[in-house]
Amino acid sequence: MTHCPTCGAPLGAAGASCDYAVPLDRAPGIGKVGRLATGLQTHAEHEVHIARWRVHHPDERGGTPQVNAWARERLALEGHVVPPT
Numbered sequence: 001m002t003h004c005p006t007c008g009a010p011l012g013a014a015g016a017s018c019d020y021a022v023p024l025d026r027a028p029g030i031g032k033v034g035r036l037a038t039g040l041q042t043h044a045e046h047e048v049h050i051a052r053w054r055v056h057h058p059d060e061r062g063g064t065p066q067v068n069a070w071a072r073e074r075l076a077l078e079g080h081v082v083p084p085t
């Protein structure tokens with residue numbers, strides 16, 4: 001299993017593009033508020049989805065230094081070190 005060097009997400013195959021390197025509304029696990037509400041997705045999992053998308057898109061949708069720092073720290077908790085940009 002290979003992982004995205006940017007966000008640490010598992011990649012289906014070597015050289016595959018990352019699921020999170022897409023516009024926000026197409027990223028996995030982000031638009032599914034209903035899943036969060038029904039407990040099918042935990043809050044922690046939701047945070048990881050958001051953080052992975054964020055490190056691919058540091059300049060979009062309110063990507064302040066604080067928000068970007070949060071995303072890097074959140075992925076570090078998952079054991080992934082985001083490379084410097």
Ligand SMILES: [Zn+2]
Pocket residue numbers: 004005006007008009018019020021052056
């Ligand atoms: Zn990625």
